[in-house]
Amino acid sequence: MLKVGLVTIGNELLSGFTVDTNSSWIGQSLIESGARISWHLTVRDDFDQIKIALDSVPKYCKALLITGGLGPTHDDITQETIFEYYGIKPVFDEEYWKLLTSKMKLRGRTLPNINKNQAIVPETGKGNVIPNKIGSARGIHIFNNDIDVFVMPGVPKEMKNMMKHTVLPWIYNKTNSKIYVNTIRTTGIMESSLAEKVGDIIQSSENTEIAFLPQFTGVDIRIISSDRVNMEKAQKSINKRVGKKYIYGTDSDSLENVVGQMLLERNLTLSTAESCTGGLLGHRLTNTPGSSSYYLGGVNSYSNEMKINVINVKKTTLDKYGAVSKEVSIEMSRGVRDLLKSDLALSITGVAGPGGGTKKKPVGLVYITLIHNEVLKTKEFIFFKDRLINKKLSSQVALNMIRNYLLND
Amino acid sequence: MLKVGLVTIGNELLSGFTVDTNSSWIGQSLIESGARISWHLTVRDDFDQIKIALDSVPKYCKALLITGGLGPTHDDITQETIFEYYGIKPVFDEEYWKLLTSKMKLRGRTLPNINKNQAIVPETGKGNVIPNKIGSARGIHIFNNDIDVFVMPGVPKEMKNMMKHTVLPWIYNKTNSKIYVNTIRTTGIMESSLAEKVGDIIQSSENTEIAFLPQFTGVDIRIISSDRVNMEKAQKSINKRVGKKYIYGTDSDSLENVVGQMLLERNLTLSTAESCTGGLLGHRLTNTPGSSSYYLGGVNSYSNEMKINVINVKKTTLDKYGAVSKEVSIEMSRGVRDLLKSDLALSITGVAGPGGGTKKKPVGLVYITLIHNEVLKTKEFIFFKDRLINKKLSSQVALNMIRNYLLND
Numbered sequence: 001m002l003k004v005g006l007v008t009i010g011n012e013l014l015s016g017f018t019v020d021t022n023s024s025w026i027g028q029s030l031i032e033s034g035a036r037i038s039w040h041l042t043v044r045d046d047f048d049q050i051k052i053a054l055d056s057v058p059k060y061c062k063a064l065l066i067t068g069g070l071g072p073t074h075d076d077i078t079q080e081t082i083f084e085y086y087g088i089k090p091v092f093d094e095e096y097w098k099l100l101t102s103k104m105k106l107r108g109r110t111l112p113n114i115n116k117n118q119a120i121v122p123e124t125g126k127g128n129v130i131p132n133k134i135g136s137a138r139g140i141h142i143f144n145n146d147i148d149v150f151v152m153p154g155v156p157k158e159m160k161n162m163m164k165h166t167v168l169p170w171i172y173n174k175t176n177s178k179i180y181v182n183t184i185r186t187t188g189i190m191e192s193s194l195a196e197k198v199g200d201i202i203q204s205s206e207n208t209e210i211a212f213l214p215q216f217t218g219v220d221i222r223i224i225s226s227d228r229v230n231m232e233k234a235q236k237s238i239n240k241r242v243g244k245k246y247i248y249g250t251d252s253d254s255l256e257n258v259v260g261q262m263l264l265e266r267n268l269t270l271s272t273a274e275s276c277t278g279g280l281l282g283h284r285l286t287n288t289p290g291s292s293s294y295y296l297g298g299v300n301s302y303s304n305e306m307k308i309n310v311i312n313v314k315k316t317t318l319d320k321y322g323a324v325s326k327e328v329s330i331e332m333s334r335g336v337r338d339l340l341k342s343d344l345a346l347s348i349t350g351v352a353g354p355g356g357g358t359k360k361k362p363v364g365l366v367y368i369t370l371i372h373n374e375v376l377k378t379k380e381f382i383f384f385k386d387r388l389i390n391k392k393l394s395s396q397v398a399l400n401m402i403r404n405y406l407l408n409d
Numbered sequence: 410m411l412k413v414g415l416v417t418i419g420n421e422l423l424s425g426f427t428v429d430t431n432s433s434w435i436g437q438s439l440i441e442s443g444a445r446i447s448w449h450l451t452v453r454d455d456f457d458q459i460k461i462a463l464d465s466v467p468k469y470c471k472a473l474l475i476t477g478g479l480g481p482t483h484d485d486i487t488q489e490t491i492f493e494y495y496g497i498k499p500v501f502d503e504e505y506w507k508l509l510t511s512k513m514k515l516r517g518r519t520l521p522n523i524n525k526n527q528a529i530v531p532e533t534g535k536g537n538v539i540p541n542k543i544g545s546a547r548g549i550h551i552f553n554n555d556i557d558v559f560v561m562p563g564v565p566k567e568m569k570n571m572m573k574h575t576v577l578p579w580i581y582n583k584t585n586s587k588i589y590v591n592t593i594r595t596t597g598i599m600e601s602s603l604a605e606k607v608g609d610i611i612q613s614s615e616n617t618e619i620a621f622l623p624q625f626t627g628v629d630i631r632i633i634s635s636d637r638v639n640m641e642k643a644q645k646s647i648n649k650r651v652g653k654k655y656i657y658g659t660d661s662d663s664l665e666n667v668v669g670q671m672l673l674e675r676n677l678t679l680s681t682a683e684s685c686t687g688g689l690l691g692h693r694l695t696n697t698p699g700s701s702s703y704y705l706g707g708v709n710s711y712s713n714e715m716k717i718n719v720i721n722v723k724k725t726t727l728d729k730y731g732a733v734s735k736e737v738s739i740e741m742s743r744g745v746r747d748l749l750k751s752d753l754a755l756s757i758t759g760v761a762g763p764g765g766g767t768k769k770k771p772v773g774l775v776y777i778t779l780i781h782n783e784v785l786k787t788k789e790f791i792f793f794k795d796r797l798i799n800k801k802l803s804s805q806v807a808l809n810m811i812r813n814y815l816l817n818d
Contacts, residue, residue: 014446016436017622017631020429023451027425037423038458042432042449049447056465213426222426272688272709278695279681279688282709286687289763289796297715300681300691302706306749310708310719340715354698387698 002035002175005061005147007053008042009068009078010154022067022156026163031224033168034175035063045069050081057147063171064147068154070118070137079117079140082151086142089123092116100136130166134158141166179224180231184238185253187218187400189246194219198238205234216389217396244407248400255399256284262406263294268343270402272298273311273336275323276350276366281395296340301332311335322361324349326378329367337371344372346398352387364390368398370405377405411444411584414470414556416462417451418477418487419563431476431565435572440633442577443584444472454478459490466556472580473556477563479527479546488526488549491560495551498532501525509545539575543567550575588633589640593647594662596627596809598655603628607647614643625798626805653816657809664808665693671815672703677752677781679811681707682720682745684732684758685775690804705749710741720744731770733758735787738776746780753781755807761796773799777807779814786814 006026012018020042027037039058043049045068057064069078083090097119104111118137121129130139130150135158142149150167152159172178186194191214198221202210208225221238225231239247248258263270272281272295282298285291299310304323307313312335313328321327329349337345350366357363364383369376381397383390415435421427429451436446448467452458454477466473478487492499506528513520527546530538539548539559544567551558559576561568581587595603600623607630611619617634630647634640648656657667672679681690681704691707694700708719713732716722721744722737730736738758746754759775766772773792778785790806792799 012620013433014436014449015440016433016438016446017620019433024422024425024428027423029425031424037425037451038453039461040423040451044447052448052467058461211421211426274688274691276695277692278700278704279683279691279707279709282683282688282711283686283692283800286685286709286711286761287797287800291687292711295687295711297711297719298688298709299719300688300695300707300709302691302695302701302704303749306706310706310748339719340712352695388696391692391696 001179002062002171003038003058003060004030004035004171005057005064006037006040007050007057007064007066008040008154009045009050009053009066010042011044013042013068014044022154022159025156025160026065026067028181029163029168030171031179032181033172034177034179034226035171045077047077047081050078051085054082054085059146062147062174064149065167066149066151067159070139070151070153076117078151079120082140082142082149083120083122086126086144086149088126088142090120091123093119093121093129096121096138130162132158133161133165139166141170177226179226180228182223182231182235183213183251184221184223184235184242184247185218185249185251186221186242186246187248187255187396189219189242191219194221194242194246197241201234201237201241205237206230208234210234210238217392245404248403254287255396255403257288259399259403259406260285260288260291260294262403263344264290266406266409268406269294269296271296271336271340271342271345273332273345273347274298274300275302275307275332275348276352277348277391277394278302280391281346281348281398284395284399296342299336299339307332307335311339324351324361324365324367326367326369326380329369330371330376330378333369333371333376344370344402346370346402348394348398350381350383350390350394352390353385354387366390366394366397368394368401370398370401372405372409375405377401410588411471411580412447412467412469413439413444413580414466414473415446415449416459416466416473416475417449417563418454418459418462418475419451420453422451422477423453431563431568434565434569435474435476437590438572438577439580440588441590442581443586443588443635444580454486456486456490459487460494463491463494468555471556471583473558474576475558475560476568479548479560479562485526487560488529491549491551491558492529492531495535495553495558497535497551499529500532502528502530502538505530505547539571541567542570542574548575550579586635588635589637591632591640591644592622592660593630593632593644593651593656594627594658594660595630595651595655596657596664596805598628598651600628603630603651603655606650610643610646610650614646615639617643619643619647626801654813657812663696664805664812666697668808668812668815669694669697669700669703671812672753673699675815675818677815678703678705680705680745680749680751680754682741682754682756683707683709684711684716684741684756685761686757686759686800686803687711689800690755690757690807693804693808705751708745708748716741716744720748733760733770733774733776735776735778735789738778739780739785739787742778742780742785753779753811755779755811757803757807759790759792759799759803761799762794763796775799775803775806777803777810779807779810781814781818784814786810 127142140151213220279300301307313331332347333345353363366381369378536551549560622629710716722740741756742754762772775790778787
């Protein structure tokens with residue numbers, strides 16, 4: 001794999017007020033082109049600091065990516081420093097400056113002289129500008145003897161655009177190799193159980209790296225290989241071993257999209273009755289464009305009165321079993337289904353926390369019911385002490401319940 | 410300010426499959442103790458790479474923080490490398506090993522020998538262990554001539570615990586200075602308008618750094634100063650100039666918490682009727698513990714049928730004006746208020762996108778209505794083309810509408 005160095009420049013990154021998401025994006029996109037970040041340094045917007053950074057780039061790096069500090073203000077000293085460091089004469093690009101100023105004129109504004117540095121290019125033979133299809137600050141590609149240097153803005157959209165159109169094609173041309181990356185998304189199974197199930201597949205897969213990426217709502221299994229056949233073999237074996245009960249998709253699939261697609265294919269409609277999740281399930285379902293074709297709506301029946309008056313939960317059931325009970329969850333699902341005349345309905349009731357728990361009904365206790373015609377599936381869960389995690393997990397489990405039901409239907 | 414170096418170790422960080430949130434947390438917490446990260450390097454889990462990293466730490470760093478690679482597996486080579494690099498003899502801590510094994514015995518399991526490295530400590534006089542109150546891997550504090558080195562696990566909870574109890578107190582003891590950081594949270598006003606309003610305050614504030622942190626849902630104004638009086642002066646001036654119409658809180662305040670508190674103080678109840686946001690407003694309102702005291706619930710009236718049958722929107726209004734209209738938004742708010750008998754109600758209807766837009770009703774068109782007794786406030790917005798951003802913005806604007814209404818009520 002081609003080894004690449006990365007220097008990110010910016011006080012905001014070091015002070016922690018900006019989380020550096022550029023670097024992870026760059027890291028991932030390089031891998032698929034057969035390269036990887038081997039060394040990543042973050043320094044302040046400061047002449048000396050940037051020079052120290054450039055001095056310490058390891059010799060094994062054959063390309064160096066630099067982001068940040070290319071804007072027009074006094075903080076933006078990256079360009080000047082880079083030119084000085086590599087001994088390159090800056091040339092003023094009259095044409096580009098005319099273009100920039102005329103663009104601004106069209107908007108009825110004058111471009112301040114401070115923007116002139118955005119029209120600076122390297123002297124001929126020492127480098128190229130990298131076009132910016134989105135903003136006004138162009139990037140620079142410097143040809144150095146040992147290393148090619150790519151300087152880009154820190155604005156994510158502009159950086160990504162330059163990566164896609166200039167840097168990644170250059171890298172791909174160097175490596176001439178393609179790395180295959182695939183992610184299998186699971187939910188409802190713990191990392192350790194997954195490890196037990198597929199441990200031998202990980203052991204026996206050649207030239208293939210398999211890793212678990214656990215989150216609260218599920219575990220992703222990432223497969224990286226330089227060989228498409230090996231990669232597909234590993235993926236197939238894992239799919240077979242783990243099964244559709246837990247695997248809901250690949251790569252950037254979301255559970256709500258997958259469920260939506262299944263409802264659409266089966267021509268079924270859904271409604272929701274939420275208590276402790278307060279609307280999160282509906283929010284997730286409607287994140288999918290076109291969800292109005294199958295999601296008829298729902299109620300956030302947060303109060304008992306609303307449960308009784310709107311979705312017909314019986315007062316006697318509430319009195320006898322309490323709002324967080326299997327019985328109430330069943331009546332909630334039936335009630336909203338009948339109210340909205342949907343084919344299926346999902347209901348969630350629970351103690352989200354941090355308060356409101358009792359010995360018999362602790363924080364984290366959640367009941368979820370799925371109803372479809374005469375079919376009724378209710379499950380009890382005991383999640384965690386954290387309100388937001390409990391809400392997230394409840395919505396995730398509810399979506400996976402309906403997915404599994406539709407799979408086997 | 411005391412200059413601190415940071416080395417984060419981990420292939421996952423470089424490949425981009427893990428976003429490095431540890432570093433931003435460390436960066437922020439150092440600032441408040443009068444120190445700052447001046448140099449941050451990320452390298453792979455590899456002997457040579459870690460040594461190269463340690464070689465390149467700038468001389469001006471008086472403390473070095475290292476995270477990652479302290480677990481029990483073959484990848485976890487940080488400890489061994491650090492001991493070798495600084496010429497420190499590893500000593501096996503019999504006592505701690507007994508403690509670890511007996512703990513595991515209590516859970517009916519045996520601790521594998523691979524965990525023995527977690528009982529290694531530096532020879533006397535060369536360093537201390539840093540206690541781990543959460544996990545089993547302890548940290549190491551090495552006393553070197555020029556620099557104090559703190560090695561911690563990469564697991565965020567364990568790292569944060571060690572920072573709080575060991576590293577930050579050590580740094581505070583060195584700097585003996587406190588830096589004041591305060592964030593003013595605004596919504597409903599653009600960064601450029603804010604800059605115009607408070608530009609002269611930024612210019613005239615002594616020893617005080619003021620920065621804008623724009624997000625889609627609002628702009629945070631961050632004030633950093635070594636002087637409490639200057640900081641409070643700047644904060645007061647900004648508060649006065651920008652006003653409560655836009656400022657909803659400080660630091661980690663959320664708009665939904667602030668609104669909840671206001672409803673609670675005024676002993677008022679709220680219900681919601683959501684169309685394009687699909688439950689997000691209810692979800693946000695119920696993220697606040699204790700929200701059941703004022704939030705009675707809501708409906709996600711996604712379909713026209715639900716609007717008509719559940720919250721009494723007139724079919725003639727839908728036919729005449731369409732679901733995304735001022736008129737329907739008013740009937741939605743009135744309908745849900747009457748259904749749930751709440752004091753106030755908020756309704757949202759709009760075209761979230763990416764599809765569903767027309768020339769007359771483009772993607773991003775949203776109507777929001779607040780109703781309270783005879784008071785009726787409706788606003789029309791044209792947001793963006795992105796579905797998720799439109800949902801977020803709609804819920805934010807709705808919450809700010811009720812906040813402003815209660816402020817002036």
